[in-house]
Amino acid sequence: MNNLAFASSDIAPQLLGGPTLLAFLVQVALLLCGALLLGSLARHYHLPAVVGELTAGLLLGPSILGNIAPGLAQYVVPQHAEQFHLLDAVGLLGVLLLVGLSGIELNLGLMRQQSKAVARISVLAAILPFALGFGAGWLLPETFVPDGISRNIFAMFLGIALCVTAIPVIVKTLTDMRLLGHRIGQLTVSSAMIDDIVGWLLLSVISAVVVAGEVQAGDFARPIIVLVLFLAFMLTVGRYIVRWALATARRTGESGTTVMAMAVLIIGSAALTHALGLEAVFGAFVCGILIGTDPKFKRTELPLVNYLLAPLFFAIVGLRVDITALGTPVVLGVAILVIALAIIGKMAGAYLGARLSGLGNWESIAIGAAMNARGVVEIVIASVGLRLGVINTEMYTIIVLMAVVTSVMAPVILSYAVRRLPGSQQP
Numbered sequence: 001m002n003n004l005a006f007a008s009s010d011i012a013p014q015l016l017g018g019p020t021l022l023a024f025l026v027q028v029a030l031l032l033c034g035a036l037l038l039g040s041l042a043r044h045y046h047l048p049a050v051v052g053e054l055t056a057g058l059l060l061g062p063s064i065l066g067n068i069a070p071g072l073a074q075y076v077v078p079q080h081a082e083q084f085h086l087l088d089a090v091g092l093l094g095v096l097l098l099v100g101l102s103g104i105e106l107n108l109g110l111m112r113q114q115s116k117a118v119a120r121i122s123v124l125a126a127i128l129p130f131a132l133g134f135g136a137g138w139l140l141p142e143t144f145v146p147d148g149i150s151r152n153i154f155a156m157f158l159g160i161a162l163c164v165t166a167i168p169v170i171v172k173t174l175t176d177m178r179l180l181g182h183r184i185g186q187l188t189v190s191s192a193m194i195d196d197i198v199g200w201l202l203l204s205v206i207s208a209v210v211v212a213g214e215v216q217a218g219d220f221a222r223p224i225i226v227l228v229l230f231l232a233f234m235l236t237v238g239r240y241i242v243r244w245a246l247a248t249a250r251r252t253g254e255s256g257t258t259v260m261a262m263a264v265l266i267i268g269s270a271a272l273t274h275a276l277g278l279e280a281v282f283g284a285f286v287c288g289i290l291i292g293t294d295p296k297f298k299r300t301e302l303p304l305v306n307y308l309l310a311p312l313f314f315a316i317v318g319l320r321v322d323i324t325a326l327g328t329p330v331v332l333g334v335a336i337l338v339i340a341l342a343i344i345g346k347m348a349g350a351y352l353g354a355r356l357s358g359l360g361n362w363e364s365i366a367i368g369a370a371m372n373a374r375g376v377v378e379i380v381i382a383s384v385g386l387r388l389g390v391i392n393t394e395m396y397t398i399i400v401l402m403a404v405v406t407s408v409m410a411p412v413i414l415s416y417a418v419r420r421l422p423g424s425q426q427p
Helices: 002-014 020-042 049-061 081-104 108-111 115-139 151-163 167-176 183-212 217-250 257-275 280-291 303-320 323-327 328-356 359-370 375-388 393-418
Strands: none
Touching: 002 020, 020 049, 020 081, 020 303, 049 375, 049 393, 081 257, 081 280, 081 303, 081 375, 115 151, 115 183, 115 359, 151 183, 151 328, 151 375, 151 393, 167 183, 167 359, 167 393, 183 217, 183 280, 183 328, 183 359, 183 375, 217 257, 257 280, 257 393, 303 375, 303 393, 323 328, 323 393, 328 359, 328 375, 328 393, 359 393, 375 393
């Protein structure tokens, strides 16, 4: 009894409260308010809401408010590491669920139907931007490579950042334009699925190597073996667990129970991959795929994720971005180079793959434009890289800006290309 009392009194001083709790609540309220207002404004102008949510963080962070009113900014931008950890924890929960929902959107049957065209488009749309990013990683100034990170790991990460796509942004854009059921939409989403799977696989391998502190080529064997074993487990035992959990939840007759089961499965899978030394978001993504393949599963939205946790995460991302760094000629030059390589690599790769599959010129351009959107996935990739220490703040800012620029470009170029399809009628 005395030991219990002692333990309780020892823990009590560590409980969240006082100025730390007040700062956390004020920060969450202001970030959510900014994300709500600017996200709605972005949608009004037919842009992804993520653009406005990111902008909210930029305006309230060191980039804008920190320079205009530093005294006021200290109430928004965390002043201590533990305050940022609180925000990160809430944001991470939203990211895991959001990535899980992205996995649910995968349509494996669609991928099989268009297998040859999807293979050509996805391979070229991944290899070309990855090669450009990897090459740029070896040529960029040494100041962009964090201490303790090998040039090879840095270059590989930059290649991954350039080759991924953003299924949530792509699906939303295609849906808004009534193209999701058209051949353009089918090929784009299917190809993007494969690119994202490859991206998460490579990211998990890099994450495991960095965490282990090993950067030799031979040291990639262990994380790859662990990755294969994890996938084998999820495709056998994991699939059974997912279907049993969802069936049990459905028997209650309450939709909320199914939503809770989904969240438990996604977060549990993320915890498993993290415990194995792989990236948590990959576990969430794979679990989402398994949930989506359940024949009795009905698509559902998670309002808590879409309208609270995810917007908060993107606003927090904006807080970490300091666009004043672009005032340095070297950083600005690198930003222009990286964004240009990302756009050229993805659009050219997808275009070539589509043309080799027999598609017309404007259809191929439309697919390339849609796949160029990086949005949510790119931001997650950048956040993971910053947390692992693979990239510094300057490169993080550049990658996030690339996500915003490409997400804004996608619907504009896609709409232009679709209007020029044979018959000049949008599908």
